[in-house]
Amino acid sequence: MSVRDSSRIFLGNISGRLSDEAAIRATEVACLSRRSLLKAVAAIGLYNLSLPAIAAACGKTSEGAAVESGKGSLQQRISDAFVYTFPLHDVARTRWVATQSKDQREGALNQLRHRRKLADDQARRVTTPNNDTLYSTAWLELSGGPVELSIPAMGDRYYSLAFLDAFTNNFACLGQRVNGPGPNLYVIAGPAHHASARQSLPAGAILVAAPTNDTWMIGRLLVDGQDDLPRVNALQDRMSLKTSGAAPRGYVTTPDESSPAAYLALVNEALSRNGVPAGEQSMVNAFADIGIKAGELNAWETLPAGVREEWARQLPGLRNALLRQCDGSLIRIGPNGTWRTGLDHIGNFGEDYAYRARVALGGLGALQRTEAIYMSSQSDSSGVEFDGTNSYRLHIPAGVPVDAFWSLSMYEVEKDGRKFFTPNPIHRFSIGDRTRGLARNADGSIDIQMQRRQPDGGTANWLPAPDGRFMLTLRFYRPRAALLARRFEIPDVVRVST
Incomplete structure (x- = not known):
């Protein structure tokens, strides 16, 4: 993928890159x-x-x-x-x-749809929800002509705009990492309109050349807690999507x-x-x-x-x-291999059609690995599954190599295998480098406590656990080279009491 400085054209056809990381729901896949x-x-x-x-x-x-x-x-x-x-x-x-069913929730084609609230324990629509960002999405249909997406200035706030083609490959990921803080104007054109869109590109606009007419845009905007929601909602309101061609076609x-x-x-x-x-x-x-x-x-x-x-x-x-696990379909990391992450080419699958199918079933819409890396764990350093009747500690080394942020989320595992946030007295569902009042060790490292009851030392580093089984997910946004190359090691979770 490249950007030509002379005409600011964003090239869309990059399906051969090994660049995407799975959402944690798709770590165990055929390969x-x-x-x-x-x-x-x-x-x-x-x-x-x-x-x-x-x-x-x-x-x-x-x-x-x-x-x-x-x-x-x-x-x-x-x-x-x-x-x-x-x-x-x-x-x-x-x-x-x-977009077409009677109970459709995301609006019509070629229109922006915004999620206005952070996911919490009441969010039950999607398994392993995200508590760090709000979503702004659009289902694009580009056969009738390009659409123009306007993004306001984001300052130093993390944001990304991922674009998936009809075969679920990520063909572009715009945002802070690639395009800076904004404001930016993007012209998204389908295959029949690449040349004409390039010729009529507005001054300063960036052309996104979509390889298919059916395109899915998934935007993520960082939220620093509940009191930051009004500011993020205001940014969402300033986003706009304009169409100039024929009416979009449904199925x-x-x-x-x-x-x-x-x-x-x-x-x-x-x-x-x-x-x-x-x-x-x-x-x-x-x-x-x-x-x-x-x-x-x-x-x-x-x-x-x-x-x-x-x-x-x-x-x-x-x-x-597709749900059958295949050896070699995930990467186990950590001293005892208790953390799991997907293969490097998730999201841009190339010729790996079996892997692509498995991810479509388990983790549709994963970000590129250069944008975010997800890891999950369901067992402690001894290989025993997490259980809220025990107490655990995770040591996060100092200097986590990210240019945006990292977070750790806790999910209660339901009987049917789905994973959701669990109710807790401090209304905390994730913890990370943005958590207010976080207590750090003298060397800058952090010890996170995970248990049902409030620790004796207070709530600063407490991630509340459910009564029974749970899973952990680590998210690293805009990871640096040490994470991309898997040189930065996350310790295993240690059980400290029963």
Whole structure:
């Protein structure tokens, strides 16, 4: 990714970079690249991305599903097609729910939507919510022409604007790190309008060349506590999004995850709206006889009975198969490996379609790794799961290498595995370098106490725990080289009493 100083053009097509980090919900993901798979199945003569092959390559097997040598079975090819198309389907489904469903909450296409309050223990819509920033988002549809996004001066406040294409790759991340404090004017143009937008670019504006018409913008603005909310809300009010082209197009297909006919229709509509990334057209063409055809919303009706039967048989289990952990799909860090983080290329997946599918299911919308690094832990230094009936300590070394901020969040683990903030008497859900009154050691390091009851020494460094199981998430915004290269080590959490 580069910025040309002469015309301030922001280049959008950077899918080959190894630059993104997963949201913590997507740290355990399948991980085998298309190139590796092609080498493994060269004799098969097809682009084999199936989860059975991935599991086998990782030293595991999947029950009832084996890769046949010498040919690609129908079962295997449908699994391959699902793995490739699931992210395209999932972001289209999310867009439809947000902008077209009866209970849509995020407004129309090409309009800004702002979250006005920080997440707390009442926030139950999204698992592992963020308590550091407010979100300003927009679902963009760029086929009719560019849109202009105006951002006010942010001063020294952290902010970022991430842009995802229709295949869930981050193709741009604007903000304080790349563009300074502002104010800034961005012109976001779809594939058919890159040249014309460049020619008519307003003075001082930055062109964002989107690789697909369907684009999702996720903006994050730092909030320093509840008393800072009015100031951040005022900044949100000064953001604007202008359109000048034709009215944006919604989706014709109504998503239905239980229906293979609806799955194929939504995928095919998304392909017709957005095209196929360079170098992938022949692979997509190979899926045509099993229903993957751009623009063919009625492809299901044209399939042979045997293909329809196999889609109907497999579809319920294919989504669940993405949840299967694969060795090597995450990185364990810390002295005893109790902290987990995702692979470097999360968010810009390149040819790693299986990884892309797993992240779409578990962590849609993750920031680039150069923008933020997330780590999670669910066990102490002895490998025992966290439990609120115990007391714990986390030692944060001095000089955490970030240019923005870091924070540690506590989540209660529900019976169904979802993770939310837990009610507590001091209404604290995260703690970090911005926490007022934080007590530091003589060398500048910090000891964070985690337990149910208020510590005898006071609440300064206390992160309240729930009664039962919990998970911790560390977030580092604008990490420096030591974090990016994993040279800066975070100690394991130590259990200090039971």
